[in-house]
Amino acid sequence: MFPTPLPSLAPVPLLSSPRAGSADPSRGSSFCKMELSESVQKGLQLLADQSAVDHSSFQVLLDVSFRSLLSSRADPTVLDQAELKHIDRIQLKQIHAAVTTFILEAVKHNADKSTISSCLEELTFSTERTEIFFSTYQKHKKDVERLLSSIGRHPAQVNDVSWRLQYHMKNGQLDKTNEPFYLISLNTENEGSSEDINFTCTTEQLQDLVAKLKDAAKSVEKASQM
Numbered sequence: 001m002f003p004t005p006l007p008s009l010a011p012v013p014l015l016s017s018p019r020a021g022s023a024d025p026s027r028g029s030s031f032c033k034m035e036l037s038e039s040v041q042k043g044l045q046l047l048a049d050q051s052a053v054d055h056s057s058f059q060v061l062l063d064v065s066f067r068s069l070l071s072s073r074a075d076p077t078v079l080d081q082a083e084l085k086h087i088d089r090i091q092l093k094q095i096h097a098a099v100t101t102f103i104l105e106a107v108k109h110n111a112d113k114s115t116i117s118s119c120l121e122e123l124t125f126s127t128e129r130t131e132i133f134f135s136t137y138q139k140h141k142k143d144v145e146r147l148l149s150s151i152g153r154h155p156a157q158v159n160d161v162s163w164r165l166q167y168h169m170k171n172g173q174l175d176k177t178n179e180p181f182y183l184i185s186l187n188t189e190n191e192g193s194s195e196d197i198n199f200t201c202t203t204e205q206l207q208d209l210v211a212k213l214k215d216a217a218k219s220v221e222k223a224s225q226m
Helices: 038-048 055-070 089-108 113-122 128-152 205-225
Strands: 157-168 179-190 191-200
Touching: 038 089, 038 205, 055 089, 055 128, 089 128, 089 191, 113 128, 179 205, 191 205
Parallel strands: none
Antiparallel strands: 157 179, 179 191
């Protein structure tokens, strides 16, 4: 099945949109008052669930998440590790996306151990897993900081979008699931360099993305009228 192109788009900047769902602000952690989307929270809760991700898979998932962030090129096989084969593929991608998002947010806000621990504990992480997460985070934090500082101040522009619908037929527990999901490809350009950004999402996640893009478009329109 080939990607179905959407109508051509005029170049627009990638905008940061408000994210729905946040940790309980009454807990007092400055980092946890930062909003995390519902899908990120669910992905991290899956990572915390020992019945879904065992001990060895937990460390491997953390390692590959940092590796995918720090790699100069996207590696489509980064999740094809033997220790991760038993995890449902859709859940695995959701966890990976959630972990990388959380890492970037933590580095961006220079979160310390107490704020990271508080946030992870709210998301049902055990003390042991919280310690492992923070230890791995500390190991790679400087490299992620250098990566973010090298990105620059000019956001990429979206030149075109393509998508295709696929079905997840099986998982580790059921013979058939027939769950639809979308493969989205954004063709972007930044300072003359072109890059394709590829990601997957469920129907609900795609609807959430579209709603946030509409909100962003309305905000831009209002700002232009001031």
